[in-house]
Amino acid sequence: MKSLDLAVRAASVLLLAQAAVHASPGAVSASKPEPALLSTNDAAPLSTLTTSTVDGDSLAVSDAEVETASIRGANIGGVFLIEPFIKPSLFDQFLSGSNPADIPVDEWTFSAALGKAEARRQLEEHWDTFVTRDHLESLAENGINWIRIPIGYWAFNVTDDEPYVDGQVPYIERLLEWSRDIGLKVELDLHGAPGSQNGYDNSGRRGTPEWLHSRVNVDRTLDVLSKMTGLAAEWSDVVRGIQILNEPSRWKWEVKDIFGFYNEAYDLVRGLAPDVYFMIHDTFLGPKEWPTLVAPRWTQALMDTHIYQMFDNYMVTMNESAHIDMVATMAEDIVKFDRSSIGVVVGEFSAATHDCTKYINGLGRGSRWEGTLQGVTDKPLCPFANCSCTGDYGSNYTEFSGHYKRFLRNYIDAQLDVYDQELVGWFFWNFRTEGAPEWDYLLGVEQGWIPKFPRTAVPKPEVSSSSSGDDESGSAAQSGASRSRLCLGEWACGAVAVLGTVVAASAALAML
Ligand SMILES: *[C@@H]1O[C@H](CO)[C@@H](O)[C@H](O)[C@H]1NC(C)=O
Ligand SMILES: *[C@@H]1O[C@H](CO)[C@@H](O)[C@H](O)[C@H]1NC(C)=O
Numbered sequence: 001m002k003s004l005d006l007a008v009r010a011a012s013v014l015l016l017a018q019a020a021v022h023a024s025p026g027a028v029s030a031s032k033p034e035p036a037l038l039s040t041n042d043a044a045p046l047s048t049l050t051t052s053t054v055d056g057d058s059l060a061v062s063d064a065e066v067e068t069a070s071i072r073g074a075n076i077g078g079v080f081l082i083e084p085f086i087k088p089s090l091f092d093q094f095l096s097g098s099n100p101a102d103i104p105v106d107e108w109t110f111s112a113a114l115g116k117a118e119a120r121r122q123l124e125e126h127w128d129t130f131v132t133r134d135h136l137e138s139l140a141e142n143g144i145n146w147i148r149i150p151i152g153y154w155a156f157n158v159t160d161d162e163p164y165v166d167g168q169v170p171y172i173e174r175l176l177e178w179s180r181d182i183g184l185k186v187e188l189d190l191h192g193a194p195g196s197q198n199g200y201d202n203s204g205r206r207g208t209p210e211w212l213h214s215r216v217n218v219d220r221t222l223d224v225l226s227k228m229t230g231l232a233a234e235w236s237d238v239v240r241g242i243q244i245l246n247e248p249s250r251w252k253w254e255v256k257d258i259f260g261f262y263n264e265a266y267d268l269v270r271g272l273a274p275d276v277y278f279m280i281h282d283t284f285l286g287p288k289e290w291p292t293l294v295a296p297r298w299t300q301a302l303m304d305t306h307i308y309q310m311f312d313n314y315m316v317t318m319n320e321s322a323h324i325d326m327v328a329t330m331a332e333d334i335v336k337f338d339r340s341s342i343g344v345v346v347g348e349f350s351a352a353t354h355d356c357t358k359y360i361n362g363l364g365r366g367s368r369w370e371g372t373l374q375g376v377t378d379k380p381l382c383p384f385a386n387c388s389c390t391g392d393y394g395s396n397y398t399e400f401s402g403h404y405k406r407f408l409r410n411y412i413d414a415q416l417d418v419y420d421q422e423l424v425g426w427f428f429w430n431f432r433t434e435g436a437p438e439w440d441y442l443l444g445v446e447q448g449w450i451p452k453f454p455r456t457a458v459p460k461p462e463v464s465s466s467s468s469g470d471d472e473s474g475s476a477a478q479s480g481a482s483r484s485r486l487c488l489g490e491w492a493c494g495a496v497a498v499l500g501t502v503v504a505a506s507a508a509l510a511m512l
């Protein structure tokens with residue numbers, strides 16, 4: 001989950017939006033996307049698939065099965081790399097009596113404030129309890145078949161002068177053991193690199209990214225990757241993917257330098273684990289520029305892209321139907337991207353369309369929604385006259401209205417319709433939280449705004465135009481569109497879905 005440098009982050013999502021919205025060449029600067037562009041015919045067809053899956057307050061759906069991707073995943077975030085928004089209680093212990101400037105905001109400052117012995121005590125308890133075998137079983141029972149495990153480098157390579165504590169590996173191996181028993185596949189994800197690759201709290205250290213500034217950091221990163229890949233090789237029936245680095249900042253470093261690291265990491269990972277998925281993050285570049293990050297010689301490679309609609313001033317102003325339409329708009333260029341050499345997964349997405357969630361913008365920071373996010377906006381941006389982080393936009397889901405829960409379900413269905421049909425797969429962020437309903441997979445399934453799998457829905461209306469119109473023939477995008485067209489009844493729907501998934505992701509399926 002991205003969460004620091006707010007100006008940078010706003011720019012990131014804005015660029016993605018602009019890229020997805022047929023931005024004119026060079027239109028990557030400060031302006032927001034033209035609202036008129038958000039409802040072009042190009043964007044419309046996919047969004048029309050997504051409106052009728054929820055029926056009344058019960059959130060009941062009909063039982064025609066919807067095709068699903070090879071990877072249907074959940075992130076096990078906030079465990080081996082703690083984040084204030086996922087488990088605020090770890091951080092709230094510091095609130096009383098502290099000078100605000102001294103309150104920890106990330107795992108680095110958390111560990112520094114407690115000292116290694118107490119930090120280790122608290123973190124071991126956290127590793128032991130925040131994710132349990134029961135959680136993994138619930139995920140699997142609801143159709144999740146993969147988990148992505150974010151890990152900080154300090155689990156494998158920490159120095160005495162860093163405050164971080166290690167000791168995570170036995171807990172990670174316990175997760176692998178449970179996953180093997182339950183039948184889940186695993187992606188190990190290096191989420192924090194030495195020096196911080198992005199300066200977000202979710203890299204372990206909020207502030208200025210230093211990672212690529214020193215060869216020592218790169219060597220340590222490669223050392224960590226060799227140990228993670230060693231684990232993957234040892235657990236080769238369970239660990240099927242290695243994400244070499246989460247969200248490196250392309251605002252901080254040249255893309256060619258990040259690509260240089262990706263290439264070095266490729267040689268290392270492939271040398272140790274010949275058929276594990278080699279997974280790279282897109283550095284927040286749009287699909288049109290993804291070829292600059294990918295070497296043609298790579299095999300079994302997957303591109304990871306993250307799609308959120310609330311870390312951005314403009315997107316926070318959008319109403320519910322605009323958010324649903326934006327799903328297809330943001331996916332448009334991904335669907336057009338030639339995925340024959342590298343498959344695509346959405347490694348992070350959620351049900352959130354506001355940034356009210358406690359600590360979601362970083363501990364000590366406000367929201368765009370209410371206009372309290374200093375340096376980003378001083379006027380409320382929500383799509384209502386009265387912007388308040390309460391009720392539907394608060395943290396207590398028992399106060400959510402039926403209308404809002406139906407919207408959440410429609411928004412999730414809209415996303416899954418695209419990611420399931422078009423891509424190798426997806427990972428919801430996050431498997432659970434302490435009090436962030438829109439970010440909590442297990443809560444969403446329990447409450448009905450996230451579907452169980454096999455996913456069910458009313459048969460979809462025909463896809464009429466552009467998703468096949470300007471695609472390269474033979475692309476998975478086209479087969480996705482034709483699948484919907486061929487889907488005449490429940491039985492045919494399921495059969496065609498299975499066939500289509502095999503065709504669209506045959507390379508991926510061979511791995512599963
Ligand atoms: C961390 O990685 C560096 C660079 O490869 C290596 O020299 C060092 O021994 C490693 N430290 C630990 C604790 O493994
Ligand atoms: C939502 O926003 C869109 C785009 O700004 C607008 O066309 C539409 O009328 C709005 N819908 C509602 C229900 O306000």
Ligand SMILES: *[C@@H]1O[C@H](CO)[C@@H](O)[C@H](O)[C@H]1NC(C)=O
Pocket residue numbers: 386387388390391
């Ligand atoms: C704005 O919304 C809050 C929370 O729903 C409510 O308490 C407050 O009275 C509202 N203010 C106005 C002016 O409507």
Ligand SMILES: *[C@@H]1O[C@H](CO)[C@@H](O)[C@H](O)[C@H]1NC(C)=O
Pocket residue numbers: 396398399
């Ligand atoms: C959530 O809201 C319900 C209904 O208003 C209330 O009974 C409950 O105490 C609230 N929970 C918390 C943790 O505030």
